[in-house]
Amino acid sequence: xxxxxxxxGGRPKVQLDKEQVKRLAELQCTMKEIAYxxxxxxxxxxxxxxxxxxxxxxxxxxxxxxxxFRNACENHNAAVQIFxxxxxxxxxxxxxxxxxxxxxxxxxxxxxN
Numbered sequence: 001x002x003x004x005x006x007x008x009g010g011r012p013k014v015q016l017d018k019e020q021v022k023r024l025a026e027l028q029c030t031m032k033e034i035a036y037x038x039x040x041x042x043x044x045x046x047x048x049x050x051x052x053x054x055x056x057x058x059x060x061x062x063x064x065x066x067x068x069f070r071n072a073c074e075n076h077n078a079a080v081q082i083f084x085x086x087x088x089x090x091x092x093x094x095x096x097x098x099x100x101x102x103x104x105x106x107x108x109x110x111x112x113n
Contacts, residue, residue, distance in 0.1 A: 014040045021049045025056025046106070 016038055024034045031053070035042045045053070072080040086092045 014038060014044060016040070016045070016048055018049055018052045021045065022052040022056040022059075025053045027061040028057065028060050 031042045031045050035045045071077045072084055
């Protein structure tokens with residue numbers, strides 16, 4: 001809930017429910033959406049709730065990642081398995097994506113033959 005507190009001059013001060021800000025960020029709501037809910041500016045949200053925003057956004061991503069892994073590994077969802085393989089393991093439909101880790105091993109002739 002948003003509560004306005006009388007100020008000595010200028011705009012009334014807005015009291016933000018920081019737990020609600022954290023829950024909205026966990027749902028990946030944008031700062032603009034969160035500010036709209038509280039009836040304040042994005043700058044007010046950024047200035048007063050940076051820690052709650054950071055925590056909420058990170059916690060939401062962790063929940064999604066956990067759910068995706070569970071869906072891929074426990075429920076054997078092939079589409080999620082493919083998505084994770086491409087995005088986390090560097091795989092593609094054409095093999096491994098070029099990177100230093102995926103370079104072929106050098107060929108060495110055995111001198112004993």
